[in-house]
Structure formats: structure tokens, C-alpha cells
Amino acid sequence: MTRSVISVRKGSPLKDIVQTMRRSRVSALPVLSTDERVAGVVSEADLLLDAQDMDETRAVTAGQLMTEPAVTVPQDATIASAARLMAHGHLKRLPVTDEDGALIGIVSRGDLLKTYLRPDEDIAAELREMITAHLVPAGAPLVHVHVSDGIVRLEGSVPDPKLQDMLVRVARTVPGVVDVVPRPGAAMSA
Template sequence: MKHMRTVNDVMTHAVVSLDLAAPVHDIVATMRRWGFGSLPVLSPEGRVAGVVSEADLLAKAEGTDASHTVTAAQLMTVPPVTVPKDASIAGAARLMARGHFKRLPVVDGGGRLVGVVSRGDLLKIYLRPDEDIAEELRELFMTRLIPSGTATVRIHVDHGVVRLDGDVSDPALVGVLPRIARSVPGVVDVSSGLHSKVTA
């Protein structure tokens, strides 16, 4: 299974969006049909020009029959808050938490819409199979951090909780490996029974 590291790994690729000329009636109908509280508004080139939310509709169209005269271009919030598709899952989570966003448009390097990421999408990392997490840790430890033949590290994962046991020749790895393990998406907690083979 693919390791989940970036927004591109967890986002929803099929996106519902609006064009700049969409009237209020169509915006509301689209939101109700799909159950979304906000929608990205696209320029003719497919770039995210803004975002229209339920709050925008209530604040700017309140008390008027604007269903055919006010458009998404007039209602949308600009500049839009977006997240790059190669952003880390942790970085996207921090951005959503700071801005109290439930969903964010995901863009490519040219600012074009390629998906949408929600809070629920970001939580997918905690549904990773234990063996997938263990495989990533083995690959990370044995191919990048531990010289061949210098350590015996056993990795056990149970519902995202990692247990590391074994002996390492470099005393620094006793502290480093658990810290690295905690950074792997899907890891909930880490306990360590690692020991250094170096004796005084």
C-alpha cells in the first residue's frame, strides 16, 4: 500500500466547483445537492479564484432577492485559502486548524484546482493497516538510518501503536528511532525497549 505523506495521497479528486458567473440560486442548489458548506470558484483557466461559503451567502445576499443578479464572483471570499497537493498532511492539518476550515481546495503548482481535502480526509492516515506502518518503518530504519548488520530492531504495530525492541550499536539511535517512528503518518504512539550494544 502506498505510504500516505502528502495531501495528494488523501484528498478527494472529484471536485464540485462553481464558475465566476454562477448566480445565487445555482450556488445554493449545488450546495444542497452535494451537502457542502463551501465551494471553490474557478477562473476560465481552472485556477481557484475564490471560495463561496454559506456564510458569504448569508452576509452578502441577506434580505434581497438576488438569486439571478448576484454571482459567485461578487460573493466569493478572496484571496482563497488553498493548499498545495504536495503539502504534508501535518501541514494541511495545521492550516485547517488555524483557520477553522472544514475543507480546503487543493491546487497544483500553477494554482489550478486538482482536488479538495477535508478534515475527514486527513484522518485517513489513522486507518492505515498496521502492517503498512511496520513496512514503512522497516524500510526507513534499515535502508536509511541503520548501517547493515549493526542493529537488530524488532517492530511491532498494534492499532497504530508502535513497539520497538532490540539492540543498536550506535547509542544515539536509542533516542532517534522512536522520534522518527512518531513522525510516520498513522502512528498513534511509540514505546521503546531499544538498548545500545556498546558497553562501558
């Protein structure tokens, strides 16, 4: 995510919104309430829709133009869940909020796609560390991790089906993982 987010207040006038969008080269802005929470999002589409019915004498603010409630994502959300939200809502970006709903960043489609450029070696190292530190108890069978083009292959003899499923689920949460597949003939399941 990008941490330095350009935003506007609910009371920001139309002209300021347009100038901020143009200067920042963005097509939408989070709209913040007085307590720094994301109240909505105002986009170029919102501005254009309002322009059709615009009365030149009326003052228009971000609070009147914004789409609400804002679709946001919590800071601890997975990349997959953020991508699902974006795809479902046909959104280009999502404000990222802390546990109190305060804006802490913004994540774009491009940000999510960057994770798939992560080197296979980095993915494998992170997954190996997670497995040895948290999932496979001492003395348990060894699990080998192989990553190629973001596709994880888990190999080894893990007799407990619940642990097998957990290993696969955990592997799918690692940023940059495209898929997790078992090696034919291995005891791992997918």
C-alpha cells in the same frame, strides 16, 4: 483526498451556486479562476451573510461572494500539516493544489481522520521499508519497529543521536501514526 471536486467559476451566479451545493450535498465550493487556479471558496455562510444585504436587482457571482484568498494545501503536504491548517482556520475542508495552484482535489476532516483507521501492520511495514531502504546504512545496527493502536515503538541500539532523531521524525510522518515513543531502556530517543 477526493479527486473529483465540484467547483464553480468566479462568474457563476448565486442561483447556480446554491443549486450546485444542494445537488452535491456540500456546504462550500472552491471558486476557480479562468486559468483553473483556486481563487477562493464560497460557503453557505458566505451566501447567508450576503443575503442580509442583498439587493434583488443586483447580480451576484461566486467571485463577489467568495472568501479570498483561499486557504489551500499542496498535494505533497503531510496529513499533520493539513490538519494544523484546518484547525487553525476552523476549516472543514481544504482544496488541494498542484505546484501551479491548479485544483486537483479536496481533503476534508473526515479524510484526515480515516488515516487513523489504518491497520498497525500496514504502518509497521511501511516504516520498516523506509528505514531499510533510505535511513539505516548497510551494516548499521538493526532497528525494530512495533506498532500498537497507531503508536510506534522503535527499538534497537542506534549510537548516532542524529540518526535516532531522524528515525523518530520519519516515523511521525507515516500516515496513521499517532505517536512515536521509545522503549524504556532502549537506545532510541523520542
